[in-house]
Amino acid sequence: MIKKSIAISVLILTIYPILFICLGSFMGNEEVLEYISKLNDVSGHDYISFLFIPQFPTLRGYVALLFDTPAFFIAFWNSVKVTSLILVGQVVVNVPATWWFAQGKFKYRKVLYNFYIILMVLPFVVTMLPQYIVLKKMGLLDTHAALILPAIFNTLSIFVIYPYFKSIPKHIIESAKIDGASDVQIFWKIGVPMCLPAIIISVMLNLFDYWGSLEQILIFIKSKQLWTLPVFISGIELNQANLAFVTSVISIILPILFMKVTKKYLLSDSLNQAEEK
Numbered sequence: 001m002i003k004k005s006i007a008i009s010v011l012i013l014t015i016y017p018i019l020f021i022c023l024g025s026f027m028g029n030e031e032v033l034e035y036i037s038k039l040n041d042v043s044g045h046d047y048i049s050f051l052f053i054p055q056f057p058t059l060r061g062y063v064a065l066l067f068d069t070p071a072f073f074i075a076f077w078n079s080v081k082v083t084s085l086i087l088v089g090q091v092v093v094n095v096p097a098t099w100w101f102a103q104g105k106f107k108y109r110k111v112l113y114n115f116y117i118i119l120m121v122l123p124f125v126v127t128m129l130p131q132y133i134v135l136k137k138m139g140l141l142d143t144h145a146a147l148i149l150p151a152i153f154n155t156l157s158i159f160v161i162y163p164y165f166k167s168i169p170k171h172i173i174e175s176a177k178i179d180g181a182s183d184v185q186i187f188w189k190i191g192v193p194m195c196l197p198a199i200i201i202s203v204m205l206n207l208f209d210y211w212g213s214l215e216q217i218l219i220f221i222k223s224k225q226l227w228t229l230p231v232f233i234s235g236i237e238l239n240q241a242n243l244a245f246v247t248s249v250i251s252i253i254l255p256i257l258f259m260k261v262t263k264k265y266l267l268s269d270s271l272n273q274a275e276e277k
Contacts, residue, residue, distance in 0.1 A: 018252070024245035025061055027054040032241045061246040072247060074225060075232035080254070082144050082228060083210050087203050089152035095199060098158045099187050102165035103173065113162070120155040124215050135220060146220040151210055157202040164198035165191055200262045207255055 024032065031054060065072055100106070101113045131150050132141075140146045168191065176186045192199070214230040221227065227235075229251045236244045 021245050021248045023053055025242070025249045026057045026059070027242055027245070028056060028058050028060055029240060029242040031056060032245070033238070036238075036241065061242040065243055065246045065250070069243065071224075072232060075227050075229050076250075078144070078226060079211060079228040079230075079251075082147050083207060085144075085148050086151040086210050087206060089148065090154065090157050090206060091199065091203065093152055094154075094157040094202075095161065095192070096187065098161045099165050099191050101158065102162055103168075103187075103191070113158075116155055117159055120159055128215075128219060132219065141220055142222050142226065144221075144226060147213075147216055150216075151206075154206065156205060156209075157199075160202040160205065161195060161198045164195035168194055204258065204262065207258060211251070211255060 027035075101109055101116075106112075127150075135141050135146045135150075140149070172190060173186055176190055181189070212230055213228075214234065217228055217231050221231075229247065233244055233247050233251070236247070
């Protein structure tokens with residue numbers, strides 16, 4: 001009973017923010033401002049519904065955003081472009097690097113791997129200044145490359161994929177070598193297929209991270225035409241508060257679609273592991 005209650009509580013806390021912005025997106029701007037004014041009323045005289053149910057549901061916010069806010073489409077495209085290039089670059093760079101860390105024969109690879117993983121725990125405020133100086137020297141400030149290049153070498157992917165590559169039975173690799181397979185063939189035809197779920201998980205985690213990234217853009221990007229969705233949302237003024245809800249709803253569609261598409265690969269891997277046990 002206690003476990004069930006805890007599970008329900010966690011579920012409510014997880015779903016509530018999404019439900020909050022979805023319901024808020026169907027509110028008119030006047031109703032949103034009225035709700036905000038009640039939140040700011042410290043006297044507590046007005047009743048505030050935690051469900052945030054619109055009294056007068058309307059699609060005016062969606063119409064205004066999709067048909068009267070061209071800056072939204074620029075920001076949306078920038079988010080898609082930057083995030084896609086980051087994810088593709090991470091797969092191209094980090095997946096082979098992780099294989100080398102896990103299956104390579106270099107003497108100090110474990111030391112180098114541990115040092116590389118330490119970089120993962122460093123917050124952006126620590127690496128911000130060195131990155132800024134390097135990007136300025138390279139002439140990449142105020143370009144999308146300033147966001148893409150540092151993110152490609154993020155260590156989270158290596159941290160997620162490494163245990164999967166490391167767990168591949170040695171006899172499988174040795175058998176492939178006996179059959180004449182090269183190191184590249186072993187990586188591509190054995191390593192990648194066996195660890196595809198881990199690669200998908202790493203892509204998913206990085207998608208969630210960089211799709212909502214804000215700090216790097218505020219530091220490295222000055223031109224408004226290069227802004228992404230998080231900066232666009234943060235720049236919405238209070239007199240257009242309903243647009244913030246609508247934009248937030250639309251911005252979560254892509255991550256949800258990605259999860260929907262990749263779910264079958266993750267579920268099949270979980271079922272295979274359960275059958276093996």
